[in-house]
Amino acid sequence: MPRLGTDPSSYSQPDLVKIKHIDLDWTVDFSQKIISGSAQIQFIILTKFIEEILLDVSDITIDSVNVLNEGCEIPLKFDISGLVPDIGSKLTITLPTKTDGKLTLKIYYKTSSSASALQWLTPEQTLGKKHPFMFSQCQAIHARSILPCQDSPSVKFTYNATLRHSPELTGLMSAIRQGSENGVTKYVQKVPIPSYLLAIAVGDLYSKKIGPRSHVWAEKDIVDEAAEEYSDTEKFLKTAEDICGPYLWQQYDLLVMPPSFPFGGMENPSLTFITPTTIAGDKSLVDVVAHEISHSWTGNLVTNANFEHFWLNEGFTVFVEQKIIGRLRGDEYRDFHALHGLSDLKDTIKNQLKNEPELTKLVVDLSNVGPDDAFSSVPYMKGSTFLRYLEDLFGGPGIFEPFLRSYLDQFKYQSILTKDFKKYLYDYFKDKIPEKLEQVDWDKWLYSEGMPLVIPNYDTKVYDTCKKHADLWASQPTSAIKTSSIIKEKLTSIQKIELLSELLDKPEIVDLTAEKVDLLTETYEMSRNVTKNSEIRFRLMRLVIKARLERFDEIFEFANSNFRMKFVRPIYRDLAGWDVGKPLAIENFKKVRDEMMKVCAYAVAKDLGIEN
Numbered sequence: 001m002p003r004l005g006t007d008p009s010s011y012s013q014p015d016l017v018k019i020k021h022i023d024l025d026w027t028v029d030f031s032q033k034i035i036s037g038s039a040q041i042q043f044i045i046l047t048k049f050i051e052e053i054l055l056d057v058s059d060i061t062i063d064s065v066n067v068l069n070e071g072c073e074i075p076l077k078f079d080i081s082g083l084v085p086d087i088g089s090k091l092t093i094t095l096p097t098k099t100d101g102k103l104t105l106k107i108y109y110k111t112s113s114s115a116s117a118l119q120w121l122t123p124e125q126t127l128g129k130k131h132p133f134m135f136s137q138c139q140a141i142h143a144r145s146i147l148p149c150q151d152s153p154s155v156k157f158t159y160n161a162t163l164r165h166s167p168e169l170t171g172l173m174s175a176i177r178q179g180s181e182n183g184v185t186k187y188v189q190k191v192p193i194p195s196y197l198l199a200i201a202v203g204d205l206y207s208k209k210i211g212p213r214s215h216v217w218a219e220k221d222i223v224d225e226a227a228e229e230y231s232d233t234e235k236f237l238k239t240a241e242d243i244c245g246p247y248l249w250q251q252y253d254l255l256v257m258p259p260s261f262p263f264g265g266m267e268n269p270s271l272t273f274i275t276p277t278t279i280a281g282d283k284s285l286v287d288v289v290a291h292e293i294s295h296s297w298t299g300n301l302v303t304n305a306n307f308e309h310f311w312l313n314e315g316f317t318v319f320v321e322q323k324i325i326g327r328l329r330g331d332e333y334r335d336f337h338a339l340h341g342l343s344d345l346k347d348t349i350k351n352q353l354k355n356e357p358e359l360t361k362l363v364v365d366l367s368n369v370g371p372d373d374a375f376s377s378v379p380y381m382k383g384s385t386f387l388r389y390l391e392d393l394f395g396g397p398g399i400f401e402p403f404l405r406s407y408l409d410q411f412k413y414q415s416i417l418t419k420d421f422k423k424y425l426y427d428y429f430k431d432k433i434p435e436k437l438e439q440v441d442w443d444k445w446l447y448s449e450g451m452p453l454v455i456p457n458y459d460t461k462v463y464d465t466c467k468k469h470a471d472l473w474a475s476q477p478t479s480a481i482k483t484s485s486i487i488k489e490k491l492t493s494i495q496k497i498e499l500l501s502e503l504l505d506k507p508e509i510v511d512l513t514a515e516k517v518d519l520l521t522e523t524y525e526m527s528r529n530v531t532k533n534s535e536i537r538f539r540l541m542r543l544v545i546k547a548r549l550e551r552f553d554e555i556f557e558f559a560n561s562n563f564r565m566k567f568v569r570p571i572y573r574d575l576a577g578w579d580v581g582k583p584l585a586i587e588n589f590k591k592v593r594d595e596m597m598k599v600c601a602y603a604v605a606k607d608l609g610i611e612n
């Protein structure tokens with residue numbers, strides 16, 4: 001895609017004209033798997049005049065584009081061109097005259113049944129088996145498949161929506177629900193959002209109150225279990241407010257997604273989408289909720305202006321998430337979380353990105369690569385490590401947290417680049433600690449490849465226990481482990497996760513036999529009958545593959561139980577590197593690919609090295 005403006009992944013020209021508000025009128029048609037209706041879009045023109053407007057579209061059929069003039073709709077000429085595979089096309093709307101000031105267009109259109117932002121599930125694919133389910137995932141650039149828009153996070157707009165669907169179903173959006181009657185639900189989002197935060201889900205959904213401003217929504221069979229698992233939500237919200245300032249989105253609800261949801265969570269405003277793989281039964285995986293709540297400031301209020309600066313969203317969010325953990329569980333757990341993140345980062349750099357080292361930079365170049373292809377744990381972990389480095393260098397949380405609040409307040413409702421963060425940091429600290437500012441090697445932190453430039457001096461107490469256990473399993477034969485006193489020591493779920501990560505990272509494990517894997521599974525209660533913890537099961541399956549144990553039923557049972565990319569992609573990648581596993585992985589993938597969301601099927605095909 002030609003780089004037209006500040007956003008390499010969008011055709012739109014936000015320097016000339018910007019969307020301010022959108023009124024959506026959508027009908028959700030499960031029989032055709034489409035959304036049809038209209039988008040009435042208010043623009044503000046930022047230059048002397050314009051003669052055309054460029055919007056992003058993907059796989060959308062436009063019936064008409066009209067300009068609103070004194071209550072009348074006047075049809076305009078439009079053209080769709082410049083298709084870039086997996087990115088989208090350019091909708092050029094020709095205005096009748098040179099136009100300045102403001103402008104409202106109404107576009108009548110329908111989506112395609114293969115819109116990349118949407119997944120449509122048949123009743124059989126749901127828990128309840130009676131009703132269909134559909135949901136969206138717009139980040140990074142899939143909003144353009146459900147709405148002609150400036151699909152760039154540099155543009156923020158408010159929106160109202162009228163949603164029409166079968167009255168038996170519940171429609172939810174990333175906005176405040178105004179009420180529902182006979183299958184018509186109205187929504188209002190008064191806080192300006194980037195297009196990637198537009199979200200919709202329609203299904204047989206029930207809700208349960210879990211806090212003064214929170215409900216959990218889910219299919220009936222899991223709503224009670226989910227309410228129990230996520231009952232710390234208000235505690236997380238209050239702690240996040242203590243760190244970041246007041247919560248400005250009024251409501252914070254959670255929607256438990258079907259297992260095919262490709263991510264852990266998605267920070268859709270007022271309604272986080274969350275994978276059911278975080279329901280372990282003992283709250284051991286609910287840090288994802290703390291993460292999504294943190295996005296209510298970092299990402300949703302202060303937003304990266306394009307996805308090359310994604311670390312401004314995710315690095316800050318992990319940084320705040322870790323602060324929440326520190327406040328609620330103690331600083332040693334904040335540091336353990338960071339150390340565990342670094343293990344994941346090491347794995348990402350060594351495996352996922354081994355042939356694309358340029359994507360291990362904190363700020364990446366997306367001129368020739370789509371955001372989905374560039375996605376990894378790098379912006380999360382390298383970004384949060386950078387912020388922790390700055391915090392430690394500048395004198396600790398007492399000094400850095402007031403800056404963080406001030407930064408969030410300064411840039412709320414805006415979209416920014418790394419240079420804006422850097423300038424604000426300098427303005428804030430230049431008279432206070434100029435000598436510390438000089439010590440920061442910005443060039444290396446932002447643009448060098450590989451692991452973070454500096455690893456902060458973390459408290460390693462919790463982590464050391466995991467390492468001790470991992471070293472034992474890696475260096476000793478099974479017979480010696482059986483009699484070791486170390487294995488009598490109990491580990492928490494997150495320590496077990498880290499123990500497995502450490503083992504997966506070992507270049508060599510002595511005596512990696514079925515007997516050893518079984519002993520490990522039994523010792524730490526990791527079998528599928530005993531634990532529901534998906535992070536443990538995921539890593540154990542990777543260890544089974546590393547041991548070259550031909551337990552394909554168990555491996556594919558896990559790989560087909562959910563299509564969260566964090567889990568399925570490394571498993572398929574590992575299998576692709578094993579001559580016995582690869583053909584079976586391809587066969588299994590071909591069987592289940594239609595149940596995956598498009599973005600997941602695309603990524604796994606790439607991991608397996610086969611045609612998409």
Ligand SMILES: CC/C=C\C/C=C\C[C@@H](O)/C=C/C=C/C=C\[C@@H](O)CCCC(=O)O
Nearest residue numbers: 139140263264265307310371372374375566
């Ligand atoms: C440098 C990378 C550039 C752009 C990437 C931006 C978006 C990529 C796209 O694939 C969407 C990502 C959405 C992520 C949503 C939630 C994550 O925080 C989940 C993390 C993984 C997990 O826990 O499952």
Ligand SMILES: [Zn+2]
Nearest residue numbers: 291295314317
């Ligand atoms: Zn995030």
